[in-house]
Amino acid sequence: MENTKSPAESRKLLDKITYDLTRSIVKRDELTNFWYFILIMFAAVGLWGWIIQIREGLGVTGMRDYVSWGMYIANFVFFVAVSLIGFLISSALHLLKISWSKPISRVAEQVAIAAVALAGIIIVNDMGRPDRFLNIFLHGRFASPIIWDVTVVTTYLVISVLLFYIPLIPDLALLRDKGTDDIPKWKMKVYRILALGWKGNAEQYKVVYHAMRILMILIIPVGLSIHTVTSWLFAATLRSGWDTTIFGPYFVAGAFVAGTAAVIMLMFIYRIRYRLKDYFTEYHFDYMGKLFVLVCLVYLYFNINEFWVPGYKMKTAESIHLSNLFIGKYATMFWTTQFLGLILPIILMIFKYFRRPLPITIISVFVLIASWFKRYIIVVPTMEHPFLPVQNVPENFVNYRPTSIEIMITLFSFMAALLIITVLAKMFPVITIWEYAEEKGISREIITEPKNQGK
Amino acid sequence: MKALGASVGVAGVLGSSSLLSACNQVETTSGDTIKLLTSSGELVEVKKSQLKPAEIPSLSENQKRGRKGLPGRKWVMVIDLSKCRNARQCMKACQNHHQLRPEQHHINVLQMQEAENTAPYYMPKPCQHCDNPPCTKVCPVNATFKREDGIVLIDNERCIGCRFCIAACPYSARIFNWTEPREADKYIGVTYNIEANVPQKRGTVSKCLFSADRLRDGKLPSCVSACPNGVYWFGDQNEDAVTNGTTHETTIFSELIRDNAGYTLMPELGTKPRVYYLPPKDRAFPFQGEIEEHHS
Numbered sequence: 103m104e105n106t107k108s109p110a111e112s113r114k115l116l117d118k119i120t121y122d123l124t125r126s127i128v129k130r131d132e133l134t135n136f137w138y139f140i141l142i143m144f145a146a147v148g149l150w151g152w153i154i155q156i157r158e159g160l161g162v163t164g165m166r167d168y169v170s171w172g173m174y175i176a177n178f179v180f181f182v183a184v185s186l187i188g189f190l191i192s193s194a195l196h197l198l199k200i201s202w203s204k205p206i207s208r209v210a211e212q213v214a215i216a217a218v219a220l221a222g223i224i225i226v227n228d229m230g231r232p233d234r235f236l237n238i239f240l241h242g243r244f245a246s247p248i249i250w251d252v253t254v255v256t257t258y259l260v261i262s263v264l265l266f267y268i269p270l271i272p273d274l275a276l277l278r279d280k281g282t283d284d285i286p287k288w289k290m291k292v293y294r295i296l297a298l299g300w301k302g303n304a305e306q307y308k309v310v311y312h313a314m315r316i317l318m319i320l321i322i323p324v325g326l327s328i329h330t331v332t333s334w335l336f337a338a339t340l341r342s343g344w345d346t347t348i349f350g351p352y353f354v355a356g357a358f359v360a361g362t363a364a365v366i367m368l369m370f371i372y373r374i375r376y377r378l379k380d381y382f383t384e385y386h387f388d389y390m391g392k393l394f395v396l397v398c399l400v401y402l403y404f405n406i407n408e409f410w411v412p413g414y415k416m417k418t419a420e421s422i423h424l425s426n427l428f429i430g431k432y433a434t435m436f437w438t439t440q441f442l443g444l445i446l447p448i449i450l451m452i453f454k455y456f457r458r459p460l461p462i463t464i465i466s467v468f469v470l471i472a473s474w475f476k477r478y479i480i481v482v483p484t485m486e487h488p489f490l491p492v493q494n495v496p497e498n499f500v501n502y503r504p505t506s507i508e509i510m511i512t513l514f515s516f517m518a519a520l521l522i523i524t525v526l527a528k529m530f531p532v533i534t535i536w537e538y539a540e541e542k543g544i545s546r547e548i549i550t551e552p553k554n555q556g557k
Numbered sequence: 558m559k560a561l562g563a564s565v566g567v568a569g570v571l572g573s574s575s576l577l578s579a580c581n582q583v584e585t586t587s588g589d590t591i592k593l594l595t596s597s598g599e600l601v602e603v604k605k606s607q608l609k610p611a612e613i614p615s616l617s618e619n620q621k622r623g624r625k626g627l628p629g630r631k632w633v634m635v636i637d638l639s640k641c642r643n644a645r646q647c648m649k650a651c652q653n654h655h656q657l658r659p660e661q662h663h664i665n666v667l668q669m670q671e672a673e674n675t676a677p678y679y680m681p682k683p684c685q686h687c688d689n690p691p692c693t694k695v696c697p698v699n700a701t702f703k704r705e706d707g708i709v710l711i712d713n714e715r716c717i718g719c720r721f722c723i724a725a726c727p728y729s730a731r732i733f734n735w736t737e738p739r740e741a742d743k744y745i746g747v748t749y750n751i752e753a754n755v756p757q758k759r760g761t762v763s764k765c766l767f768s769a770d771r772l773r774d775g776k777l778p779s780c781v782s783a784c785p786n787g788v789y790w791f792g793d794q795n796e797d798a799v800t801n802g803t804t805h806e807t808t809i810f811s812e813l814i815r816d817n818a819g820y821t822l823m824p825e826l827g828t829k830p831r832v833y834y835l836p837p838k839d840r841a842f843p844f845q846g847e848i849e850e851h852h853s
Contacts, residue, residue: 159734159735159759160735160760161735161736163735165735166733167732167735170723170733171724228719229718229760230717230719230733230734230761230762234698234717234718235717237698237715237717238698241699241700241715242697243696245694246694246696246697246698247695248719249697335721339691339724339725340691340725341727485724488727488729489728490667490728491667492729494648495660
């Protein structure tokens with residue numbers, strides 16, 4: 103925390119911080135409208151694909167009896183993975199009292215909420231009978247990993263929303279009290295309601311801190327569970343490529359890689375678009391880069407275990423699966439994801455030069471795309487090679503190729519996730535104002551005092 | 558429903574395998590008789606006066622007894638690989654019985670070759686009806702389950718179509734209705750029979766169920782009866798007796814397995830199948846197929 107300033111200085115600084123951090127809320131230009139238009143248009147196209155699928159059945163996809171899980175499941179795993187960053191940044195790092203990550207918490211929670219919400223939605227889209235969704239609750243069998251997944255994904259969503267909302271309350275009150283006329287009236291109304299009559303006294307702060315601490319601790323087992331349980335959807339089967347004991351930590355490590363990439367990209371976009379150079383500084387990117395290298399190294403370690411150990415033994419079924427990845431049909435995809443999505447980023451980001459905002463963002467783009475394809479590689483090749491031969495079926499049963507409907511619906515999920523993030527960014531400050539102001543040495547009295555006081 | 562009454566009734570009289578397969582009725586003739594197609598593909602004539610509506614248990618009753626199974630039984634199948642010559646009558650009968658499309662298989666005759674220099678052979682592969690079934694374990698809604706009599710069944714009125722069971726099955730025994738099932742419009746309004754899993758329903762999983770409906774009627778499964786080559790033995794392990802579907806000869810199950818070195822598929826997986834194989838030794842027919850790729 104910096105030195106205490108005089109009230110006048112503090113007020114001036116707070117005004118500047120508030121002004122900077124509400125830019126995303128105020129700003130509504132052509133570009134914003136265009137962005138919304140793009141998102142909604144593509145999301146609508148995807149929804150249309152979904153309607154076709156509901157009408158015609160899952161036959162409109164490329165999945166058939168052998169490859170019966172395809173792109174949808176890969177996409178689901180991807181979204182669950184990305185959402186895990188909320189747990190890492192706003193809980194784990196917080197509890198370890200690591201302070202550089204504080205301004206990034208809300209970005210991480212935005213990503214977490216959008217990703218886990220979409221994971222929940224798109225898994226319904228993979229069901230043959232979405233109309234029977236309620237059977238999960240009516241006839242739920244607790245021995246099935248799917249029930250565990252439904253439980254933890256829902257819990258994670260709730261905790262993530264709370265972790266987003268609770269530290270937001272003082273900000274909402276601040277905007278309610280100090281909001282300028284540039285903020286649309288309806289947004290001010292929303293702030294007034296959501297601020298829950300926040301007054302900013304010591305007792306209320308205590309409640310917020312207390313609640314946050316409980317949530318941060320609660321989210322640790324839940325966060326670890328969502329991706330571990332998701333990995334068990336595969337590891338609980340007998341299939342080669344999935345039948346492994348390291349799937350839980352392997353998935354969790356991979357999740358941190360994907361999530362870190364997503365958060366870095368978002369930080370960069372906010373930094374440029376909302377002119378937050380002084381908030382998401384080079385220092386933050388540098389540290390995110392170091393975190394990135396760390397999680398990538400852990401993931402690399404698991405990858406080596408996952409592929410090298412069975413590769414050394416080459417048991418019959420495993421060897422078919424692995425040859426398919428190493429030198430067969432999926433070799434290009436496999437090696438590209440390993441090199442562009444893991445090894446090269448690690449090598450580059452060891453150097454400080456590549457941990458600067460632009461280079462690291464470009465690296466993140468590659469890593470995030472590779473993360474998506476990595477999930478595809480985890481799901482599809484294993485299904486293409488069951489233990490018994492695939493015979494007496496048409497060619498499209500043997501080789502899986504996603505159809506345009508599947509691509510449309512997957513596109514919908516991306517657009518919908520971006521839409522959630524955009525709405526959150528447009529609605530609420532992307533950095534916690536009061537926390538940031540306190541870091542800068544502004545006293546709580548000044549943060550909570552009504553507008554124009556002391557001027 | 559009423560329109561189907563007559564044909565369904567005849568099926569009952571004929572003791573046909575499935576109440577619904579009688580819907581394959583081709584034509585009716587004038588006079589006292591009616592021509593009907595049985596599930597095994599025979600065209601027969603019956604007196605109209607013999608027709609009476611069959612008793613169809615209500616859906617809930619059917620589901621209830623279908624979940625329980627036949628008390629005191631432990632069904633077991635023995636497949637003699639030395640007899641199989643890929644006639645595929647089992648596949649055909651099965652697809653008729655369970656209203657499957659040509660590419661859908663509850664039982665699939667595979668061309669096998671274990672290793673590079675080993676002899677190729679044909680292997681009919683139904684659901685193994687494991688005693689430790691990986692598929693029922695993972696079902697989130699208890700739509701697939703293990704019955705007392707050893708059969709693993711599916712309730713397609715409850716299945717949500719998540720396909721976890723398909724992923725979990727190491728024998729690729731399960732199929733999914735990706736599109737409208739075969740001749741779906743013909744079976745609109747027909748009460749679901751859990752023990753034959755008909756009518757098939759879009760968006761749900763299906764698989765071999767040892768023709769549980771036929772077993773209830775005291776008959777052998779469709780595939781067993783349809784085989785012209787004596788490949789299949791079927792029976793009750795509690796009685797230690799199995800009957801050959803072609804010759805109708807009954808023998809002692811444990812002896813058959815012991816004397817012929819019977820085995821189960823992939824025992825290392827711990828699934829404990831109820832389907833046993835007799836090795837393809839001294840084969841009655843030479844292997845004439847070509848081993849396809851996609852082998853694992």
